Amino acid sequence: MPKRLWAILTIGLGLTLAVLDGGIANVALPTIARDVHTSPANSIWVVNAYQLAVTVSLLPLSSLGEIYGYKRVYMGGLVLFTLASLASAISTSLPTLIIGRMLQGFGAAGLMSVNSALVRFIYPRRWLGRGVGLNATVGSIASALGPTVASGILSVAPWPWLFAVNVPLGVLGAAIAMRALPETPRSGARFDLVSAGLQAVTFGALLFGVSELGHGDSWARVVLELGAAAVCGFLLVTRQMSRTAPMLPVDLLRIPLFALSVASSISSFIAQAMGQVSMPFLFQHRFGLDQVMTGFLMTPWPLIVAVIAPFTGRLADRYPAGLLGGIGMAVMASGLFAMAMLPAHPGTFDIVWRMCLCGLGFGFFNTPNNRAMITSAPPMRTGGASGMQATARLLGQSTGAAMVALVFTAFPTEGPVAALFIAAGAAAVAACISSSRLAAN
Incomplete structure (x- = not known):
């Protein structure tokens, strides 16, 4: 039980950081746009880069979890998220901030892709619903507190501290995870790099196309992006049908x-x-x-x-x-x-x-x-x-x-x-x- 409680703590901490950073920068976008000398429209990429990175890398990282162990992927995601938070905090231009946020997104995907899988190995089956419920509670609280936490930080510190506060929390979470998270079975399969690329293009093009369709952008571009998503999606599904452990x-x-x-x-x-x-x-x-x-x-x-x-x-x-x-x-x-x-x-x-x-x-x-x-x-x-x-x-x-x-x-x-x-x-x-x-x- 003591080890389970520490494992639950680090899982909750990682989920909180990943969910909070999905929207914590929204409140500060006008200030960020002014400080890095860019337009409000361009500043939205500070949010979009994070979401896009998470979406295109979730399934490949979950596949890596099955191959190399969920603990390794979680630890790698937490370390990357922490270092990327530091890079975002010291950024002085929009391109470097977007790169930092994209790396944060890949780290967050490492946390979220195996989060529920680890819960299955932390709790006995008869308590699994409680574990999933606790995860949902943590995610909901983090989502609800996002704007409040951002406003509180911005009331006493400049916007880089929205990302800098993740660094000590990430270090703490990694130290606990190293000792508390369980080792899990490994599938022994090989990582499918081609499928990872097709999956990234499929979901990336789909999200871009749907977003631009909603904002009334060029129909030619929307059709091109949705067409690319459909073609790559078809190739991806065809490739996955013949595999025993598809991505x-x-x-x-x-x-x-x-x-x-x-x-x-x-x-x-x-x-x-x-x-x-x-x-x-x-x-x-x-x-x-x-x-x-x-x-x-x-x-x-x-x-x-x-x-x-x-x-x-x-x-x-x-x-x-x-x-x-x-x-x-x-x-x-x-x-x-x-x-x-x-x-x-x-x-x-x-x-x-x-x-x-x-x-x-x-x-x-x-x-x-x-x-x-x-x-x-x-x-x-x-x-x-x-x-x-x-x-x-x-x-x-x-x-x-x-x-x-x-x-x-x-x-x-x-x-x-x-x-x-x-x-x-x-x-x-x-x-x-x-x-x-x-x-x-």
């Missing part, structure tokens, strides 16, 4: 419970991203609220997820994920629909109870769904399942954000409300997919 876990997608869990995860995160991206515009543009009040009203969603995640983790050890996830997504769809139907002059309570409903529904879905993805895979393919879990989340979030931009372009005045209606529909689809797992068990 893109097409073998796991043959397992009905795993495939349905991935599909419901993507749909749920599309709904979550569309809701959380469009709500600030609804609060500020339609209701005339300021940024501080907007942040306060956005807090109940992740807060409720964090509070109930341990509870749903225990339920996930006893009840099917299809039942809990179906109920959760139905509740979330109701909350999003209720948000879209807000009156012209809502009170604080009118908004808060709807946000709580969204958080309650997502909390009931997320932990059981993550547990189902991990446990439905064979033990030797836990790394692939863990990487696919994180990839499904990022793919859903990126697609949802791009869809909001597309909806805002199509409906200039009613964009936030239209996006919330579509988000409710995506959550309803996730509820149907999740419920269908009851027949797959």
